[in-house]
Amino acid sequence: MQELRPELRIIADWIAPASRVLDLGCGDGTLLAYLRDHQQVSGYGLEIDPDKVADAIDNSVNVIQTDLDRGLNDFETGAFDYVVMSQTLQAVHYPDRLLEEMLRVGREGIITFPNFGHWYCRLQLLRGRMPVTPSLPNTWYNTPNIHLCTLRDFEALCAEKDFHILERTVVDHAHRTSLPMRLLPNLMGEVALYRFQRRAR
Amino acid sequence: MPKTIPADSVGLVTPQSLHFDSPLELDCKRSLPAYDLVYETYGELNAEHSNAVLICHALSGDHHAAGYHSMEDSKPGWWETCIGPGKPIDTNRFFVVCPNNLGGCKGSTGPMSLNPEKNKPYGPDFPIVTVKDWVRSQARLADALEIEQWAAVIGGSLGGMQAMQWSIDYPERLQHAVVIAAAPKLSAQNIGFNEVARQAIMSDPDFHKGHYYEHDVIPRRGLMLARMLGHITYLSDEAMRAKFGRELREGKLNFGFDVEFQVESYLRYQGQSFVEKFDANTYLLMTKALDYFDPAADYDNNLARALQRAKADFLLIAFTSDWRFAPERSREIVKALLHSKKNVSYAEIEAHHGHDAFLMPIRNYMDVFHRYMERINTGQ
Numbered sequence: 208m209q210e211l212r213p214e215l216r217i218i219a220d221w222i223a224p225a226s227r228v229l230d231l232g233c234g235d236g237t238l239l240a241y242l243r244d245h246q247q248v249s250g251y252g253l254e255i256d257p258d259k260v261a262d263a264i265d266n267s268v269n270v271i272q273t274d275l276d277r278g279l280n281d282f283e284t285g286a287f288d289y290v291v292m293s294q295t296l297q298a299v300h301y302p303d304r305l306l307e308e309m310l311r312v313g314r315e316g317i318i319t320f321p322n323f324g325h326w327y328c329r330l331q332l333l334r335g336r337m338p339v340t341p342s343l344p345n346t347w348y349n350t351p352n353i354h355l356c357t358l359r360d361f362e363a364l365c366a367e368k369d370f371h372i373l374e375r376t377v378v379d380h381a382h383r384t385s386l387p388m389r390l391l392p393n394l395m396g397e398v399a400l401y402r403f404q405r406r407a408r
Numbered sequence: 409m410p411k412t413i414p415a416d417s418v419g420l421v422t423p424q425s426l427h428f429d430s431p432l433e434l435d436c437k438r439s440l441p442a443y444d445l446v447y448e449t450y451g452e453l454n455a456e457h458s459n460a461v462l463i464c465h466a467l468s469g470d471h472h473a474a475g476y477h478s479m480e481d482s483k484p485g486w487w488e489t490c491i492g493p494g495k496p497i498d499t500n501r502f503f504v505v506c507p508n509n510l511g512g513c514k515g516s517t518g519p520m521s522l523n524p525e526k527n528k529p530y531g532p533d534f535p536i537v538t539v540k541d542w543v544r545s546q547a548r549l550a551d552a553l554e555i556e557q558w559a560a561v562i563g564g565s566l567g568g569m570q571a572m573q574w575s576i577d578y579p580e581r582l583q584h585a586v587v588i589a590a591a592p593k594l595s596a597q598n599i600g601f602n603e604v605a606r607q608a609i610m611s612d613p614d615f616h617k618g619h620y621y622e623h624d625v626i627p628r629r630g631l632m633l634a635r636m637l638g639h640i641t642y643l644s645d646e647a648m649r650a651k652f653g654r655e656l657r658e659g660k661l662n663f664g665f666d667v668e669f670q671v672e673s674y675l676r677y678q679g680q681s682f683v684e685k686f687d688a689n690t691y692l693l694m695t696k697a698l699d700y701f702d703p704a705a706d707y708d709n710n711l712a713r714a715l716q717r718a719k720a721d722f723l724l725i726a727f728t729s730d731w732r733f734a735p736e737r738s739r740e741i742v743k744a745l746l747h748s749k750k751n752v753s754y755a756e757i758e759a760h761h762g763h764d765a766f767l768m769p770i771r772n773y774m775d776v777f778h779r780y781m782e783r784i785n786t787g788q
Contacts, residue, residue, distance in 0.1 A: 251746065257772045260755050264723075265779045271742060271754045281743045 211241050213382030214398065218291060218317055221374065221402050222248060226288035229313060231275055231305075232295035234259050236268030243268070250287060276300045279308040287313040294398075296320045298351040303364060310370065310405045319400045322377065324357030324393040341380040342397045358393040365403060374402040413476065416492045417484060418450040418499050421475035425515060426552050432510075432545055435700075438535040441524065445549050446515030447471045447507035450491060451499035453553075459786035460555040461497060462546060462582075463487065463506035464563030464570035467638070467694045468686060470514035473506040474499075487564075489769040496777035501786060502559065510545050511537045511693040519689035520621070531689060532618025539566075539701045543573045547581065559784050560584040561720075564766035565733065566694070569701050572741065575718035576703050584784055585720040586777075589730055589766040591737035592711050592744070593702040598732065601641055602695040605634035609688045618689055631688045632679035639678050644729035644762035704744075711744035721751040723780045725773065727765035728758050753780065 211219060215238045222228060224246045230239050233252025242248035251269045254260050263270035271281075276299055290313030296302050297320050309316040321342040322328075328338035337347040345352060356364075358377070365372055377388050377396025388395040413419045425446045431439045448471045453460060463473050465486070474491035476484055491497045491504055508516040511534060519534040526533070550558065561571040561582045568590030575585040591598070609615060612630030616623050640648075652671040667673045704711040722745055726738035735756050745752040755776040759765040765773070 251752075257755070257758065258775075260753075261772065261775045261779055264753050264755075264776055265783070267783050269751050269753055271746075271752070272756045273754075281739065281746055283747055286746075286749075 211237065214293065214319055214378070214400065215241070217376055217378075217382070217400055218293065218319070219246065221317055222246060222289055222291075224248070227286070229253070229279075229282065229287045229290045231290065231292040231309070232298075233263060233268070233270060236263030236266040236270055238291065238293070239263075239268045240266040275305060278304070279312050282312040284311050285314070289313055289315050289317055291317045293317075293319045294321070297355050298353065300353070302354045302356075303368070306364070306370070307368065310403075315373065315402060315404045316370075317400070317402050319398060320356065320361070321352075322358055322393065322396050322399050323355040324359060325397050326394050327397075329394075340397070358396065358399050361399065361401065365401075369406045370403045371406040372401055372403045374400075376400040416494050417488065418475040418492050420479075421448050421450065421472075421477065421485075423448050423471055423477075423515060426549065428545075428548055428552075432541070432548070434535050434541045435538040436536050440510070440517065440535065443510060443517035443545070444515070444521075445507050445510070445517075445545060447505055447549065448473065448475075448485075449506075450474055450504040451502050453503040453555075454786065456787050457555055458557070458559060459501060459503050460550075460553070460558050461502045461504050462550070462558050462561045462574075463491070463497070463504060464542075464546070464561065464567035464574075465506065465509065466563070466565035466567045467698065468635075468682070468691075469567065470512060471506050471508040471516075472514070474504070487767065489767060489774075490777065496774055496781050497562065498778075498781065502781075505549070505553065505555075507546060507549055509537075509542045509694075511690060511697070513687035513690040518687070519618070519693065520687055529621045531621060534689065534693065536696050536700075537693060538697055539569050539573045539703075540577065542570055542697070543577050546570070546574075547578055550581065556581070558582040559786050560586055560781070562586040562588075563590075564588040565590060565763065566698055566701075569698075572715075573701075573703055575720045575722070576714050579717050579719040582720045584723065584780075585718070586723045586725075586780070587738070587741065588725045589727055589733050589738070589763055590724075590741070591733040592704065592740045594699055595737075599699050601637065601732075602699055605637055606692055606695055608633035608637070609692060612688075615688065618692075620688070626683065627688045628683050631683050631686065631691060632676075634688075634691060635682040635686075636675040636679040639675060641732045642763045644731065644760055646729060646760045647762050647764075650760070711740065712747035715741075715744050715750060716748040718745075718748070718750060722753070723777075724752065724754045725766070725776065726754075726756050727761070727763070727770075727773075728756060729760050730763045730765060732763040 228250035230252040260272045290309040331338040377392040379397045431441050433439045472485040473487045474485040508514045511518045519530045523530040561574045563571045568587040571585045609630035612627035614625040615627040655670040703714045707713040726735035742754045757773045
């Protein structure tokens with residue numbers, strides 16, 4: 208039985224058995240391999256890093272080497288039940304467009320990102336420095352993270368785009384949750400996980 | 409010449425040949441009453457006959473994909489980088505079959521073979537063969553070798569197109585299709601290059617409308633030009649720059665039309681040596697097979713519909729600097745496979761070698777290829 212890192216565990220629990228999944232930034236394909244072996248899920252992963260592509264092939268996962276900034280034009284509308292993007296939103300050029308695309312090709316979107324509104328980030332900014340935290344370990348001058356946001360930012364964008372948030376979980380960098388996190392998610396949560404869909408018209 | 413055979417080579421190999429008596433109906437509505445296919449095999453066929461892999465060759469390739477014919481050979485087979493013990497196509501696991509295609513000039517029936525109706529070589533009368541015809545002939549070879557299903561059909565360039573065609577025409581007969589540096593069909597630019605190559609050959613005074621065997625000549629200049637042109641399209645600008653730059657053979661300009669730049673010398677050498685080992689009529693046929701390849705044509709020009717029939721899992725590989733069959737062309741195939749919900753993986757390998765990259769031992773390429781092949785179940 209494969210061990211799944213806690214964040215992926217939460218995502219896997221959100222995904223119904225036998226569904227079709229597209230995983231954006233699938234890495235070595237751990238999530239897809241797990242979903243295939245335990246939940247009869249089929250689908251594809253997209254990954255830009257050549258070594259991770261080879262790792263995903265090793266995991267017998269369908270992996271397409273591509274840059275997410277090219278969009279999801281290769282996929283048909285409604286081709287998937289879920290489109291997952293874990294810890295990648297903050298690194299793409301056009302997060303808003305990609306979110307739209309996620310809900311074009313998939314029925315539901317599942318997304319995780321580091322919360323820039325976490326108190327420790329805010330504290331470092333108050334001290335006049337760019338945050339460096341366990342979930343955001345890169346320095347400002349050497350980081351793939353170009354579009355950081357807070358929970359509130361993300362939810363405002365969802366409202367603007369008419370996306371309906373179905374579920375939200377916030378956890379710390381070790382993926383534990385706690386009462387303060389549940390009470391003050393935008394201040395206490397380090398990593399945000401959302402499941403969302405387009406609001407029925 | 410290899411003083412000793414490297415440990416990761418299949419070693420000394422001997423081509424084999426099979427004669428087929430029943431006529432082969434061709435796309436051009438003609439048929440070949442009988443024909444020979446010459447092929448090589450590496451590795452051992454297992455008891456269940458479930459570990460066989462078919463290698464399809466490209467334009468100027470042949471059945472000699474790996475190993476050496478004798479200790480005097482200066483070079484191994486054309487895909488030595490990928491076939492052998494411990495290599496991506498691991499001969500410790502797989503039984504590898506590589507035939508020379510019909511219309512070829514290395515032993516399979518082609519323009520140089522005797523036309524039984526006229527008692528002289530076919531020459532230009534050899535029927536135009538297509539990728540589909542080749543696949544049909546390869547299926548008969550599989551029958552003869554008692555291989556019901558290939559573990560994989562694999563090819564680069566025109567070879568990759570055959571692998572694709574296999575998956576459409578004989579969906580039950582392969583588990584995996586590995587399609588490398590290929591395209592779903594040729595572009596106008598691709599066909600344009602082929603046409604220039606053909607014109608070079610056909611306008612050579614020694615061509616004699618394809619009947620040059622009877623005149624005891626070969627259209628040397630035409631075939632050489634065709635190869636020189638082809639060779640440029642196999643390399644990237646960057647690779648040529650790195651290899652030759654503007655280096656002068658004699659270190660100075662001579663203000664004449666003899667060879668001055670190293671690249672001129674290289675291309676002439678490539679062209680001249682090609683003339684000694686390849687037949688012009690075969691070259692014409694192979695370029696036509698490329699031009700005609702269009703598996704979607706039989707399915708309302710819808711590639712996804714064509715591939716809907718396929719049951720194989722696919723691996724597609726393209727190379728960043730390949731401008732003959734650029735990554736975008738492979739992505740067209742990937743897109744069609746995604747639309748028809750097939751199992752497919754796609755790797756875009758960073759390489760500066762151009763189209764020829766599929767023959768090179770590039771680390772990431774070997775890694776992806778090897779790991780994909782390793783996961784293939786041979787039932788053992």
